[in-house]
Amino acid sequence: MSMVAEQRELRDDALNGLQLSTRLENIWRTPSGFFGALASVDHKVVGRRYIVTAFAFLLLGGLLAVLMRVQLAGPENTFLSADKYNQIFTMHGSTMMFLFAVPVMEAFAVYLVPLMVGTRNIAFPRLNAFSYWMFLFGGCFLWISFMLNVGPDVGWFAYVPLSSLQYTPTKRPDVWAQMITFTEVAALAVAVEIVVTVFKQRAPGMTLDRIPLFVWAMLVTSFLVMFAMPSIMVASTSLILDRLVNTRFYDSSSGGHPLLWQHLFWFFGHPEVYIIFIPGTGMVSAILATFTRRPVVGYPVVILSLIATGFLSFGLWVHHMFVTGLPQLGAGLFTASSMLIAVPSGLQIFCWLATLWDGRPVYRTPLLFVIGFIVIFVIGGLSGVMVASVPIDTQVHDTYFVVAHFHYVLIGGAVFPLIGAVYYWFPKIAGRMLSERLGLWHFWLAFVGFNVAFFPMHILGLIGMPRRVYTYTADMDWAHLNLLSSAGAAIFALSFALLLVNVIYSLRSGALAGDNPWDASTLEWATTSPPPPQNFDRIPIVKHRDPLWFHNESLPVVAGLSVERREVLLTSLAEAEPQIREASPDPSIWPLLTAIATTVFFIGSIFTPWAVLWGTPPMAVALIGWFWPTGSKEDEE
């Protein structure tokens, strides 16, 4: 039976050149037209949408930050009311953490990981499409609520009992809690896809020790997502239950406890920092190798550091709770465990420095952002060691010192590498180079603006300024530093405007990129820019950690995949030996319909528990449509 099927089917070893490309393009392309676009399951299309949407949320979150800096620029400013300010800082934090930082990193992974491991599409491509729609709908839900003056106002951490029905009897905390559900569903879906793609779809020969460092970083991140996010989903769902159907998870008068919320929140919240930071380190490693013209020093050290960081990140959450009255010895142990994470982070920094020492740096914009990253992130890491100390934390906790610290870590550790990554991979995604001249301006404005905006906050915290205050009086001596900080914020915001200009300008008239403009070593540069729908005409064989540097002329390839239907090659977990050919799903509108049904269910259920009843049938219908068996050739065999 199988012999017969194989004889009938056309394989890629029977075709060559343009004929092969055209055939593959036809079966892998996204259908044309509006509905075709909505049905797309191409990881590049979904990844691009994900990236653009996440950057749109960055823009919105950034605008909120500017509004806050205007308000705080002078004492007793009346630019924003207390109510507006509280909504805005909550929206800023929630947008940046849930709608920008985590999704944008996953977005880059969705676009890049399949290319970097040499496969044709991500694992579970329809789930991927569903994930994007859920992210988009969740983000819009939060922002539309904000526009309707139902924006959450209890902080991005939504501590109970402030966020309980008794103290916030509006719908605002429900909007926040349900936005969490949306984004977590989206994030978990991508995490599963990345893990499976990396484990099962690597090009033949890409053994575990030949996986690019960025892919390793995203693999570790995906595991963190899978273990950390359930905690916050449990927390936010319990909060909604407390608020909607009078459960008492957090009510201390009925045997619940407010600190339960804090433990659940930070058991997610601390790994969250590494979910954002570890992809940044992957980007740094990728950029450094290309622009120092040599592989990163200590490949196994970097990977083990990533894994160690991942494990340690689950043992630190209590350092967010040092002033909640914990037993002193217990708190002291969390000081030590928190500081311990400096070791794997330090090892990575040392490896990168060694790479720079030996390499011959080519100072293009991506490398500038990586150098800026090292300078800024090390400050953030060191101030992190300070706040890990219980006695120091009792002073700086919930002050502007901590605001400074985590912006140094998150902007320094994740956004600088990310912007570097934008300059680095934009040519691959768009087919055109970003302007280097604007890039240079962008870097210096960002670097100076960032430091002027955030360094003074360290001092502000030490001289007594708490976080989340919408105003302060003139006699507190905070006015000058706040004004300076606001000026820095303006410069920093301007630098992002330059990026926007650069992207718009370069999309139209940037220099054409070619396949591999930076002479980089990883597989995504082995295909055209932008890549064709099938990514690669033939799946490459990997014989070296830096395949494009190792094979100067052309990559060895495998043949034998179908050219009549979507097919990917599955390989073994450790050695990446070819195992089977596996069908990859066609475009489908059902993920979108499922996402719409889920959205109705989620939003309905913050208003009435009955939404759980009437919201499920549409979801069931959508899922049945999604998984309706269509008898693929594979199954017939």
Next chain:
Amino acid sequence: MPVRMRTALVPSATLPLAACAGRQSALDPQGLQSDQILRTFFIFLIVAAVVWIAVVIALCVGMLRQKRAADQPLALHRSFERTSGRIVFVLGLATLVIVLGLSIVSYAGQRTVFAKDENALTLKIIGHQWWWEVRYEDGSPDKNFVTANEIRIPTGQPVKVELESADVIHSFWVPSLTGKMDLITGQKNELQFTAKNAGTYRGQCAEFCGHQHAHMAFAVLALSPDEFDRWRDHENQGASSPTDPLGKQGEQLFRARGCALCHTIRGTLAGGQLGPDLTHVGSRTTVAAGTLPMSPATLAAWIADPQHIKPGNFMPRTPLQSDELIAILHYLEQLK
């Protein structure tokens, strides 16, 4: 006709807030604990500065060195790979030693800061949205009394504050004296500190507690032990009855206009439990939980329109005739 006393009594549209609110800075330690924390902080700061400078120097040297040919990315020197591997290992080990050392320094500081003294003066602080209830509960019951938004303590003597919350989570923070501690619903926390020098130290809520979190401050007045005892004996007594007609009218209006529904003035019929105790309000240094410095003008402005000064707080605007306001103001000012 209800008047807006703010415009009547205060010349400018914005209130003059520049009166000394007391010190609020971790860099200006006036307590044993804040002193110790600052010492620990400086040790960390020096280590951090040295590490950062070393990293930046290594970065600059690395950028300036140009050894390899750019066109042979895989032509690696064995000796460099080996040496750099060793250096990375040693630096990793050094990082481990540094963080373990700092952990020990931190724990030593922590033990000093959280050391307990059984003979400490005890008072209980209960956080409310957005003010502080202060209960002196030391010694015999006849010495217990309640006040609000202002704490007076003796210098040189350990003070233990028991922290509770009446609603949401707040955080008690007087940076010049010690670090902060949360006031958590359904939980009793505790914090001890000792003021070294007499003075006024400003504190502020450090955990976001809703709408007016920004305006939830308080003053700590550290007095010499003698002065403190005198103050405590006085504070323990109820309010003295006004003798002048205007004061008497004020006392009567305080009840008639509903103030007494929320506020207690010990020794009178006013016994409301929702708002701050006002028994000796005239002797306090601030109005509206550290929002304004105490003066006839600010107190009048607060009574006339609390929602203007602290929008969204739970004290409603009470319609008062201007002569009524003047009488109530006069009465409250007498409550020294």
